Amino acid sequence: MKHVLIIDDHIMVGEGTKRLLSDEPDLQADFVSSGSQALISMDNKYYDLYIIDLNMPEQNGIDLTKAITARHREARILIYTGYDTTAYFNTLVNLGVIGFLSKSYSNQQLIYAVKCALMDLAVIPANWLNELKRTDRKIKLNGEQVTLSEIEQTILLLVDKGKSNDEIADQIKVSRRTVERHLTKTFQKMQVSSRAEALKKGKQLGLLPKLSF
Template sequence: MIRVVIADDHPLLREGLRRILEFEDGIQVVCEVGDGQGAINIARNHKFDVLLMDLNMPGVNGVEACRVIRREHPEIGILVLTVDDSDDKVFQVLQLGVAGYLLKDVDPQTLVDSIHKVLSGEPILSPAVTGKLLGQLSHPQPNKENFGLSERELEILMHVVKGASNKEIGQALFISEKTVKNHLSSIFRKLEVEDRTQAALKAIKLKLVDLE
């Protein structure tokens, strides 16, 4: 059972999300809160798996709440669900290591699928957000410093930036998912990051891959 907490300052939206998720086997909404401080308090006092987090909330906003919860409870998967797709906010939140970033126009089935994906460690980005990340790579000059990454690791990193899952990477490169996972562990260690989202962001910032 995936235990979910909803953090949003709009009661009608919280109710709508709860109704959607209540019909899904294997998902349980354990609590709803209306601001970032409420989300922090729930994380400190209850055990759950996934936090659906809005960003623009009164008092402690979602960004600050993400920062605190990621620091104190890194085992909780934070799935941002917001209307804010500004470049600054996208990069600011993804750099905190959240599990995914979805816009509120997402369809219900995609939301449900994304909650399941949080636990498997797959990157979850709305198409608009993925476009912003890839837009940062338009005509880049590859960095001469590759942090010791092998050619194969750079190939895998390129697919990570594109949002591919381990299975999709394995199929594209004709290697097993286990081999992909082993390479990812090496990539994370060399780039000094904790997960694939942070690896993708660092690859973009340092222009380690060329998608042209």
């Protein structure tokens, strides 16, 4: 028997998902409606899988994922959302999630995806693949198309995490000067003059998560 914990602030969605999974002979599901309740539940019971709603008012899915993995490093986590989450993909994967569930999934798709995750198989909606395979990101600024390279996007994400240039250089295995050069090019492309301006515009353009993490 595999044990699943569903965390969703929408009670009807959470209860419905709980009933659906608990009807499976090899699954037992619990449901809570907040991150604080989830942490209490995991202190009292072992769960093989956590299904976390990304957008919750008290504690969003990114912060809750961090809290769960801090207590249980090997926790299996699926992010459950009704929105396109590709903007948060790298952030969530780096935090250790095993996959993503769309709230538009049929009952059969959801059950199958959960069972795949329990077998340590990654779960990604097929309609995300075209977006995720792109190495460069095209954006429009003042009517002109601008392209940020993969490394420029990565550095911008690390800046958003509060990393210094030295820390970024160490993490992506390049020199500090290379980081500075890419940041200068990124600022020029985004038409900004500081890290703070770049982060603000990056969130506006969908290059960075708008949620805190």
